[in-house]
Amino acid sequence: MPRAVSLATPGAWTGGSGRHLLDALPAMTVIVDEQGTIVTANEAWRRFGRENGAGPAVAEGVGRDYFSICRDGAMAGCPRGSRAFAGIARVLRRELPIFTLDYASRDSDDPRWFTLTATPLQGGGAVIAHSEVTARRRTEMSAAALIETGRELAGGLEPAEVARQIATSVVRVFAARHATVYRLEREAGRLVCIAAAGGPGAESWRGRPVGIGEGAVGRAAAEERSVWSPDVLSDPKISLPEWAEGAVRAAGFRSVLAMPLKSGDKVIGVLGLGDGPDRIYTEEELALLAAFAGQGAVALENSALYRQIRDALDFLRSITEHSPDAIVTADREGRINFFSPGAEAMLGGRAAEMIGTPVAGLYPGGIDEARRVRRRLLAEGPLRSYETALLTRDGRRIEVSASIAVLRDGAGAAVGTLGVLKDIGERRRLEEQLRQAQKMEAVGRLAGGIAHDFNNLLTVIAGRAQMILSRLRPEEPIHRDASLVRSTADRAASLTQQLLAFSRKQVLQPQVLDLDKVVRGMEPMLGRLIGEDIDLAVIPREDLGRVKADPAQIEQVIVNLVVNARDAMPEGGRLTLETADVELDAGCRPLSVPAGSYVMLAVSDTGMGMDEATRARVFEPFFTTKEPGKGTGLGLSTVYGIVKQSGGDIQLYSEVGRGTSFKIYLPRVGPAAAPEEPRPAPVVVPRGDETVLLVEDEPGVRDLAREILEASGYRVLQASDPQDAVLIAERHAGPIRLLLTDVIMPRQSGRALAERLRPLRPELQVLYMSGYTNEAIMRHGVLEPDTLFIQKPFTPEALGRKVREALDLGRPASPRADRRVGSA
Numbered sequence: 001m002p003r004a005v006s007l008a009t010p011g012a013w014t015g016g017s018g019r020h021l022l023d024a025l026p027a028m029t030v031i032v033d034e035q036g037t038i039v040t041a042n043e044a045w046r047r048f049g050r051e052n053g054a055g056p057a058v059a060e061g062v063g064r065d066y067f068s069i070c071r072d073g074a075m076a077g078c079p080r081g082s083r084a085f086a087g088i089a090r091v092l093r094r095e096l097p098i099f100t101l102d103y104a105s106r107d108s109d110d111p112r113w114f115t116l117t118a119t120p121l122q123g124g125g126a127v128i129a130h131s132e133v134t135a136r137r138r139t140e141m142s143a144a145a146l147i148e149t150g151r152e153l154a155g156g157l158e159p160a161e162v163a164r165q166i167a168t169s170v171v172r173v174f175a176a177r178h179a180t181v182y183r184l185e186r187e188a189g190r191l192v193c194i195a196a197a198g199g200p201g202a203e204s205w206r207g208r209p210v211g212i213g214e215g216a217v218g219r220a221a222a223e224e225r226s227v228w229s230p231d232v233l234s235d236p237k238i239s240l241p242e243w244a245e246g247a248v249r250a251a252g253f254r255s256v257l258a259m260p261l262k263s264g265d266k267v268i269g270v271l272g273l274g275d276g277p278d279r280i281y282t283e284e285e286l287a288l289l290a291a292f293a294g295q296g297a298v299a300l301e302n303s304a305l306y307r308q309i310r311d312a313l314d315f316l317r318s319i320t321e322h323s324p325d326a327i328v329t330a331d332r333e334g335r336i337n338f339f340s341p342g343a344e345a346m347l348g349g350r351a352a353e354m355i356g357t358p359v360a361g362l363y364p365g366g367i368d369e370a371r372r373v374r375r376r377l378l379a380e381g382p383l384r385s386y387e388t389a390l391l392t393r394d395g396r397r398i399e400v401s402a403s404i405a406v407l408r409d410g411a412g413a414a415v416g417t418l419g420v421l422k423d424i425g426e427r428r429r430l431e432e433q434l435r436q437a438q439k440m441e442a443v444g445r446l447a448g449g450i451a452h453d454f455n456n457l458l459t460v461i462a463g464r465a466q467m468i469l470s471r472l473r474p475e476e477p478i479h480r481d482a483s484l485v486r487s488t489a490d491r492a493a494s495l496t497q498q499l500l501a502f503s504r505k506q507v508l509q510p511q512v513l514d515l516d517k518v519v520r521g522m523e524p525m526l527g528r529l530i531g532e533d534i535d536l537a538v539i540p541r542e543d544l545g546r547v548k549a550d551p552a553q554i555e556q557v558i559v560n561l562v563v564n565a566r567d568a569m570p571e572g573g574r575l576t577l578e579t580a581d582v583e584l585d586a587g588c589r590p591l592s593v594p595a596g597s598y599v600m601l602a603v604s605d606t607g608m609g610m611d612e613a614t615r616a617r618v619f620e621p622f623f624t625t626k627e628p629g630k631g632t633g634l635g636l637s638t639v640y641g642i643v644k645q646s647g648g649d650i651q652l653y654s655e656v657g658r659g660t661s662f663k664i665y666l667p668r669v670g671p672a673a674a675p676e677e678p679r680p681a682p683v684v685v686p687r688g689d690e691t692v693l694l695v696e697d698e699p700g701v702r703d704l705a706r707e708i709l710e711a712s713g714y715r716v717l718q719a720s721d722p723q724d725a726v727l728i729a730e731r732h733a734g735p736i737r738l739l740l741t742d743v744i745m746p747r748q749s750g751r752a753l754a755e756r757l758r759p760l761r762p763e764l765q766v767l768y769m770s771g772y773t774n775e776a777i778m779r780h781g782v783l784e785p786d787t788l789f790i791q792k793p794f795t796p797e798a799l800g801r802k803v804r805e806a807l808d809l810g811r812p813a814s815p816r817a818d819r820r821v822g823s824a
């Protein structure tokens with residue numbers, strides 16, 4: 001049998017103690033009979049009816065149908081009304097011992113919540129009570145909403161987004177008009193609003209500062225406790241910042257609750273709630289807010305830490321992505337777990353392919369070598385600049401300098417290894433190039449140092465031999481000896497010029513050239529040079545760009561390369577000379593020229609080719625693969641020096657058994673100047689009767705030059721130094737048409753002498769001569785455009801032609817203007 005209350009019948013509640021007990025109940029309670037008619041109602045029921053607009057009869061309720069009153073009144077539109085009525089009916093039919101249901105009075109944005117309880121009476125009917133639980137229900141809903149928000153906050157990664165979620169959640173859950181989140185900047189002595197939600201202009205609060213101790217928010221930070229003010233605009237205990245009063249009025253709130261946001265014992269910010277002046281927070285709401293503030297503080301702290309970690313990872317990722325070095329890490333089992341872009345470029349393979357593979361696969365010695373390295377790491381600690389060989393993805397062997405260390409976790413346990421690898425193949429190539437350059441520089445200094453004296457000696461030897469030959473008939477016995485002296489001197493002069501060209505100290509006389517014309521002009525001679533068993537192919541290019549170079553030196557380059565190719569094909573083959581216009585970018589390696597437009601000259605053969613060791617030394621001075629006595633070892637060194645001195649570079653391609661190709665790159669310039677009409681070569685040395693002032697400190701050269709000039713009809717005034725030359729120029733009564741002077745002499749240079757004589761002899765032409773290198777002559781300011789110059793050693797014919805050329809110019813002497821370089 002269902003349990004019944006002690007007041008067993010509905011009538012027992014209508015008077016006496018039953019009535020008093022009923023009115024004392026806080027819940028809105030009615031007694032109904034078995035048909036649901038109200039027998040009596042307590043004061044709480046009547047008061048609720050009056051407060052909600054019900055008439056006296058309805059508010060009293062006695063004699064009226066309970067279901068009709070509720071259906072038309074408090075439960076009108078209630079989603080749970082049908083369920084409530086069905087449950088009460090079952091209680092009246094004694095099918096349920098008790099029925100309980102929570103329901104909202106109306107389906108609205110701000111419903112009132114009640115708990116309905118129906119209990120049967122023993123004599124029939126029931127007691128039906130309605131208890132308002134709106135506050136409890138709201139607290140439960142707020143708690144649920146805040147728990148859900150807490151879950152969302154826990155996944156927040158950006159501090160600004162976490163702060164925004166905190167502010168919007170507080171406004172939504174607690175129906176606040178305004179909410180703000182401030183970040184504490186203790187060193188600056190202030191808080192800064194990082195998020196705001198709610199009333200009009202909430203976004204304008206972002207970035208606003210509040211001093212520590214200023215306003216409710218500042219006090220909460222300073223005192224590390226919650227601060228509440230019913231009206232911040234009139235509260236004498238609250239001192240607002242200047243900007244705040246207008247902002248508060250615009251946002252439409254007056255009361256403020258400020259709660260510190262704490263991570264552990266540390267205040268990291270403040271949560272502020274703004275509402276109307278009548279807003280009172282219950283203990284349950286304050287507890288919920290405190291819990292939520294704690295969650296929010298942790299979420300903010302975590303997001304800040306995450307951001308620091310993310311920034312650190314981004315920084316490290318940027319380093320690894322842009323580092324030219326290879327960065328590789330492996331786990332404790334020796335499997336690769338990081339493979340940087342630099343590693344992809346150096347070792348081949350994509351990171352996705354390499355991750356998970358054994359790091360031992362990078363070592364030529366495999367797992368045994370990897371274990372040896374690991375044992376060294378554990379015994380010696382990090383390995384710095386450890387030079388070793390590694391294997392690329394395609395099996396190539398490369399030399400690297402490795403820095404290898406053990407990776408450890410927070411407890412110090414080894415969790416893997418880190419390797420930072422630098423490709424030192426390029427460094428070793430550069431070191432070898434430096435050694436090569438130092439060798440070349442040493443030979444260059446030697447060549448430059450002896451060139452002047454050697455050229456003076458050769459000038460005398462070759463000149464005297466030529467003068468002797470000019471006085472002898474070919475059938476005379478001494479003629480052969482004189483010819484041998486002359487040819488030997490010419491060979492010595494050629495060797496000197498090769499040394500100077502190799503060391504890039506030779507005097508250049510550059511012109512704008514068409515390389516195709518140079519090659520085609522040399523083609524008949526080259527054919528005779530290589531012999532009939534080698535096919536010569538010349539492949540020109542239409543409209544080839546021009547280069548600026550010394551034509552004689554370019555011819556020397558071509559001859560040297562052709563001779564080298566011929567010697568590489570003792571059983572015959574094919575020799576190809578090809579030209580082309582090319583564009584070189586900054587990535588062209590190993591060329592050392594800057595990016596730009598170039599003309600390429602390729603000399604290729606089908607000969608025996610070169611191995612790696614030969615290729616590495618091919619441009620070294622005095623290096624040769626020929627038998628003793630059959631090569632000086634300066635041919636390709638000379639080519640290298642001329643090309644470099646002309647502003648270009650040379651590249652070698654060769655493999656054993658597959659031939660050799662030299663590619664020369666010279667800077668491309670504008671179109672060639674209109675060709676001059678060729679002058680027929682003079683049959684005899686031109687003569688003259690002008691007066692020439694000869695200044696030369698080397699007696700042998702001075703005597704030779706005087707005899708050559710006098711033999712050609714000139715009157716010669718000679719001086720051994722510039723001081724004597726000035727005295728002669730001052731004392732000589734007649735005209736002096738030409739100054740023939742050495743460039744570098746004791747106490748004064750040839751140029752300085754010319755400038756001293758210019759006021760004395762305005763009609764004087766100047767012809768410079770020197771056996772010094774290009775570098776030394778340039779220091780004395782002689783090698784300017786249009787300077788008249790002859791290089792020692794010279795032949796009598798060359799000197800005679802050059803003197804005549806200078807005299808025929810017929811312009812005033814000037815070491816700075818109206819001069820041109822001629823060829824000896």
